[in-house]
Amino acid sequence: xxxxxxYSQFWSALTCLEISRYRFMCSDIxxxxxxxxxxxxxxKSNIDEEEVEEIVRMRSFLLRMxxxxxxxxxxxFESLSFLQNKRYIMSVWGKEAASIAETINNIRHHFIFKGNxxxxxxxEILSDLYEKKINFRIFCPRPDRVKFTEILPLxxxxxINYFIHSSHDFALEDLFDVLVTxxxxxxxxxxxxxxxxFTVPKTPKILNFIWDNVFDDKDIGFDPVQKISGSSxxxxxxxxxxxxxxxxxxxxxxxxxxxxxxxSLIPKSSSSLVENLVLLQISKLKGYLVSQVSEVLTLDLQDxxxxxxxxxxxxxxxxxxxxxxxxxTAFDIGKVENRKGKYSEIWKAELxxxxxxxxxxxxxxxxxxGLKRKDLTGALERWIKKASNVIHAPxxxxxxxxxxxxxxxxxxxxxxxxEAWREIVYSRAQAIQDGMVSQELIDFELSEKxxxxxxxxxSQVKNDQFTVSIPDESLVKGWxxxxxxxxxDFNLIGPEKSVGSFVNIQDVVQWQK
Amino acid sequence: xxxxxxxxxxxxxxxxxxxxKEFLRFxxxxxxxxxxxxxxxxxSVPTRSIGPGLVVVGALCARLSEDAADDIQHHFDRIRxxxxxxxxxxxxxxxxxxxxxxxEPIAVLSDVNLIQVARIDTADNLKLTIGLKNCTSxxxxxxxxxxxxxxxxxxxxxxxxxxxxxxxxxxAFNLQLSDSAxxxxxxxxxxxxxxxxxxDACFEVDGKSFSLSFLMSILGWSDDAAPRVTYYNTRTxxxxxxxxxxxxxxxxxxxxxxxxxxxxxxxxxxxICFYERALDRNSLEDVSNQxxxxxxxxxxxxxxxxxxxxxxxxxxxxxx
Numbered sequence: 150x151x152x153x154x155x156y157s158q159f160w161s162a163l164t165c166l167e168i169s170r171y172r173f174m175c176s177d178i179x180x181x182x183x184x185x186x187x188x189x190x191x192x193k194s195n196i197d198e199e200e201v202e203e204i205v206r207m208r209s210f211l212l213r214m215x216x217x218x219x220x221x222x223x224x225x226f227e228s229l230s231f232l233q234n235k236r237y238i239m240s241v242w243g244k245e246a247a248s249i250a251e252t253i254n255n256i257r258h259h260f261i262f263k264g265n266x267x268x269x270x271x272x273e274i275l276s277d278l279y280e281k282k283i284n285f286r287i288f289c290p291r292p293d294r295v296k297f298t299e300i301l302p303l304x305x306x307x308x309i310n311y312f313i314h315s316s317h318d319f320a321l322e323d324l325f326d327v328l329v330t331x332x333x334x335x336x337x338x339x340x341x342x343x344x345x346x347f348t349v350p351k352t353p354k355i356l357n358f359i360w361d362n363v364f365d366d367k368d369i370g371f372d373p374v375q376k377i378s379g380s381s382x383x384x385x386x387x388x389x390x391x392x393x394x395x396x397x398x399x400x401x402x403x404x405x406x407x408x409x410x411x412x413s414l415i416p417k418s419s420s421s422l423v424e425n426l427v428l429l430q431i432s433k434l435k436g437y438l439v440s441q442v443s444e445v446l447t448l449d450l451q452d453x454x455x456x457x458x459x460x461x462x463x464x465x466x467x468x469x470x471x472x473x474x475x476x477x478t479a480f481d482i483g484k485v486e487n488r489k490g491k492y493s494e495i496w497k498a499e500l501x502x503x504x505x506x507x508x509x510x511x512x513x514x515x516x517x518x519g520l521k522r523k524d525l526t527g528a529l530e531r532w533i534k535k536a537s538n539v540i541h542a543p544x545x546x547x548x549x550x551x552x553x554x555x556x557x558x559x560x561x562x563x564x565x566x567x568e569a570w571r572e573i574v575y576s577r578a579q580a581i582q583d584g585m586v587s588q589e590l591i592d593f594e595l596s597e598k599x600x601x602x603x604x605x606x607x608s609q610v611k612n613d614q615f616t617v618s619i620p621d622e623s624l625v626k627g628w629x630x631x632x633x634x635x636x637x638d639f640n641l642i643g644p645e646k647s648v649g650s651f652v653n654i655q656d657v658v659q660w661q662k
Numbered sequence: 663x664x665x666x667x668x669x670x671x672x673x674x675x676x677x678x679x680x681x682x683k684e685f686l687r688f689x690x691x692x693x694x695x696x697x698x699x700x701x702x703x704x705x706s707v708p709t710r711s712i713g714p715g716l717v718v719v720g721a722l723c724a725r726l727s728e729d730a731a732d733d734i735q736h737h738f739d740r741i742r743x744x745x746x747x748x749x750x751x752x753x754x755x756x757x758x759x760x761x762x763x764x765x766e767p768i769a770v771l772s773d774v775n776l777i778q779v780a781r782i783d784t785a786d787n788l789k790l791t792i793g794l795k796n797c798t799s800x801x802x803x804x805x806x807x808x809x810x811x812x813x814x815x816x817x818x819x820x821x822x823x824x825x826x827x828x829x830x831x832x833x834a835f836n837l838q839l840s841d842s843a844x845x846x847x848x849x850x851x852x853x854x855x856x857x858x859x860x861x862d863a864c865f866e867v868d869g870k871s872f873s874l875s876f877l878m879s880i881l882g883w884s885d886d887a888a889p890r891v892t893y894y895n896t897r898t899x900x901x902x903x904x905x906x907x908x909x910x911x912x913x914x915x916x917x918x919x920x921x922x923x924x925x926x927x928x929x930x931x932x933x934i935c936f937y938e939r940a941l942d943r944n945s946l947e948d949v950s951n952q953x954x955x956x957x958x959x960x961x962x963x964x965x966x967x968x969x970x971x972x973x974x975x976x977x978x979x980x981x982x
Contacts, residue, residue: 153711153971154681160708160973320709320940336943345940349708349973372939373950374706374975377962425944640944 151323151351159324165384166347168355173267175394178214178360181256182411185211185229188249189416191242203231204416208659211415215360216332216340216658217293218300221265226257259397266394271331271358272300278327279303285327288313288346290339291430291636292654315638316343319351328355333412334365338642339658348372350383361391362409418659420644427462427639428657429472431614431632437472438643438652446473446595448631450610457599457606463639471610471631475595475619490536490576492569499556501533511555520551540576549573598623606631678825681971685713686825689720691967692934693844693910699981702923702960703934703967704953706975713974714846714914714936715860715874721844721910721934722879722890723822727830732839733808736906738797741777745770755782755803758790764803765790798839805904806881806889808840818887821865821872840888842905845931846880847894847918853902856893856914857883896921907931916945923952939975953979 151159189204206228213219232238232250239247278285279301287297287304291314298305304312313319313328328351334342346355347370370382423440430436439445441463448457450469457473503511512525520543522528531541532552543549549570558565598620599606609615613633619625641657678686692703707713725731744754745767756765756779765779771791779800781788792800801807819837823829848856860875860883875883879890881902893902894911896918910932913922919935922928937949959981966978 151709153707153709153713153973154679156708157681157972157974316940316942320938341943343940344943344946349940371943371946371950372706372975373946373953374704374939374977376950377953378975378977380975640942 150321155324156349160383163350163353163383165353165386166350166355167353168357168385168387169390170357170359170387171267171270171390171392172359172361173392173394174361175266175396176398177256177259177394177396179362179409179411180396180398181253181260182211182215182414184249184252184256186414186416188232188242188246188253191246191249193416193419195242205418205656205659208415208418209656212412212658213655215363215411217289218268218271218296218331218358219265220268220296220299221260221263223261226261229253229257256397263395266392267331267358267360268296268300270392271329274356275301275304275329278329283327284325285311285329286313286322286325286352287311287329288319288342289331290314290658291638292657295433313343314636316345319343319345319349322351325352326354328352329358330355331358333359333363334369336366336369336371342369344369344371346370347385348375348382360411362411364410364412418644420646422642423645423648424640424642426641426643426648427465427637428641428643428652428654429462429465429632429634430467430636430638430654431472431634434654435651436654436657437474437632438641438647438650440648441639443649446475447471448473448606448610457603465634465637467634467636470634472634473595473599474630474632475625475627476616476630477625477627490540490572492565492572493536493540493542496553496556496558496569497533497535499558500529500552503556504529504533514555515552518551518555520548520555536576540573542573546570595619595623595625595629598625599629681713682716684969684971685716686720686723688967688969689717689722689912689934690724690826691720692717692932693721693724695967697932697980700930701932701963701981702956702979704919704949704977704979705934705936706939707936708939708973710859710938712860712863712874714912714934715863715878717934718844718846718891718912719822719825719874719877721912722877723826723829723833725841725843725890726822726833726836727828728836729832731832731836731843732841733905734794734798734839736842737808738792738794740802740904741767741792741797741800742770744802745777756792756800757803759799759801759807763788765800767792802904806840817870818872818877818884820870821867821877824865824867837890838888840903841890842892842903843909844890845892845894845901845908845911845928846878847896847911847913847922849896849915849918853880853882853893853895894918894922894927899925901927910934912936916941916949920948920952923956953977 185207189207192201192204210225210228213225219225232253235247235250238250275287275297289297289312294312294314297312313322328346330342332340334346334357336342336344370385372382374380375382425441427439427441428436429439429445439462441461443462444459445462445465446457447460447465448471449460449466450456451466452458511529515521515525528543532543534541543552550566553566553569602617602620606617609617609631613635615631617629617631619627619629643652643657692701705713741756744756747753748767753766756767757763758765763781764783766782767777768780768789769778770776771778774793776791776793779790779792781790798808819829819834822833849859857875857880860878861873863874865872865874865877876887878884879887880893881889889903892905892908894900895902896915899921907927908931911922911928911934913919913933913935916937919937922933922935939946941949956979960979961982963978963980966976969976
């Protein structure tokens with residue numbers, strides 16, 4: 150990290166931040182985006198379902214084409230291969246769709262033949278920077294890194310970390326000579342550029358590769374105190390370098406941002422999107438999407454005090470942490486003869502009678518038995534409720550035992566206590582099936598038992614993924630899947646239905662506002 | 663982390679780098695400036711630095727010049743209040759410095775403003791009185807004394823004097839006593855890792871080396887010197903000493919800043935906060951929302967303390 154003294158000197162000497170912008174003028178790109186977007190609209194209007202697979206694939210395809218230096222090859226255009234079946238398109242979506250599909254196919258063939266001009270120039274310039282030993286960095290979302298290392302594999306083999314993937318990475322960087330970026334400068338979404346690129350510039354020069362008809366966010370380079378205080382940011386000088394690309398479609402004079410903004414032409418996802426998500430990447434292609442504030446069962450090898458614990462997603466650190474995803478096959482409810490609340494009737498009646506008779510002395514007894522809670526009165530009120538679908542009772546067996554001890558009901562009869570407990574657990578298991586109680590009970594049951602099999606777990610941590618069976622004595626039956634967290638991306642947007650599940654890394658690009 | 667600072671102060675020529683002097687001067691002037699309205703100063707900084715620690719030292723030096731700049735009155739008030747608690751579950755026990763025995767506060771002698779205590783660990787039921795003058799010889803069981811021979815070390819006064827030539831005569835006396843008018847809210851990583859940031863930044867005065875952590879005078883950072891600054895742990899949301907509410911809090915980092923500005927503990931304290939602005943947009947919006955919500959009650963200060971370090975943005979707000 151650079152010292153304040155050195156940075157202030159750099160800032161004082163920085164007359165302007167120069168952005169050399171290689172703008173690729175290609176009417177085929179605009180035509181392809183318009184045609185594909187039209188086709189998406191036709192498909193949408195024909196189908197009632199929220200998001201069909203074809204639409205998701207087309208949106209993801211367009212965004213990757215516009216925002217990343219992807220290779221224009223058969224593999225990339227694979228997601229549009231279904232358009233080659235003219236009869237199918239005609240019969241399912243009609244004549245207009247078939248005509249659009251033909252336009253798309255023509256451009257597709259042309260692109261595969263000619264390659265991606267943006268990627269070609271980027272490759273040339275990156276090689277040049279590398280050979281001349283210029284101290285440069287590349288900013289891109291982490292999953293797009295591979296698109297740069299495919300161009301110049303030496304980037305991955307070097308001792309220097311050429312990549313910046315987040316504001317956090319940017320903060321840790323020292324000064325360097327050149328920053329390379331692809332696509333527009335956006336404040337939010339997957340492709341967002343750190344505001345610090347403009348508010349804490351670490352370089353006097355940016356090389357930006359961008360398709361025409363793609364526009365920067367106007368409020369990029371935000372800092373609240375700078376805004377209020379009216380302090381000056383370094384002046385930005387954009388040097389436009391237009392690159393005309395040979396196209397099949399005629400070049401049109403395009404001045405209307407509303408009509409030509411490639412990103413706004415693409416129909417937005419109709420899935421309901423949620424913010425503040427974290428993507429835990431567990432392999433090159435897969436990630437697990439969770440809410441930043443959700444608690445995730447994890448194994449943290451660097452936490453010597455508590456390796457196994459539930460941790461908030463936003464506090465996780467990649468590398469030595471595994472997420473643990475249980476694969477539950479059964480929930481053992483044991484033998485319960487009368488599942489409607491035979492035992493609960495007895496202890497609840499006794500509890501109610503004690504509460505009515507002498508509440509302070511009951512509290513004293515509970516305290517002496519070790520059952521201490523801040524909201525004890527509220528909890529007692531809940532526990533005396535009659536058993537319905539759920540038997541309201543202490544969450545933990547130890548607390549339940551303490552309650553029975555205070556009520557003088559266990560009388561050295563462990564089996565009575567355990568039968569009463571099983572009755573409670575059964576009611577909860579039933580409620581889980583009914584969707585009334587959350588995953589919490591299962592998580593609790595697992596975290597209680599996991600410590601016992603820690604040595605078994607630790608013997609496997611050299612692997613990035615492994616499975617361990619749940620200890621026999623647990624009420625929960627099944628396996629635990631461990632996945633090493635390779636990298637983490639914060640503050641993402643994603644579809645509500647994908648939260649708490651695995652997603653394809655390539656799809657993440659389409660979830661933007 | 664190397665924050666890149668080690669400076670020798672020659673006896674005659676005190677010439678510190680501009681940025682060091684700016685932070686020290688700012689801390690001093692901000693504390694010294696008397697203002698009836700609560701003030702909040704916010705710094706947007708490009709990178710982590712020892713700036714917040716220097717501001718602490720600047721403010722501490724301003725405080726050293728004041729009369730009765732110590733915890734004595736608060737300590738006496740606390741002993742007085744403990745009489746009321748003696749029958750409750752949170753009753754407090756007192757000890758006399760360098761003597762055996764446990765004492766219970768039993769009565770307030772209002773006419774002479776003294777507190778009567780009785781020995782409880784022996785049968786003799788010895789009764790003594792505590793007044794404002796001798797209360798520093800008494801301390802609460804399980805806590806540190808607020809003054810003792812342990813705090814006789816004042817050689818760092820020379821270092822403070824080299825930084826601020828106009829320190830008053832009070833400084834030498836004040837340095838022997840603990841004080842809690844200034845609070846430092848450290849990074850979320852905890853007190854020891856915050857300490858590590860400041861221990862390597864050193865001033866050398868007449869052949870003696872004083873680390874910035876020492877001069878910040880936080881309990882446990884300054885060996886045998888009296889603690890003059892309290893430490894607020896952002897993670898545990900607790901102060902390192904039981905003290906009166908601070909007059910000024912210096913918050914280092916986004917988490918500390920948001921925590922301090924929303925905490926009832928500091929609702930009447932002036933606040934100086936620092937955040938590194940290389941943050942994700944969501945966090946920058948948190949800062950923006952915090953400032954916007956403050957605008958109901960605060961306005962831009964009409965006479966802010968002057969501060970100029972290139973690349974640092976600064977705004978000062980004061981209560982309407």
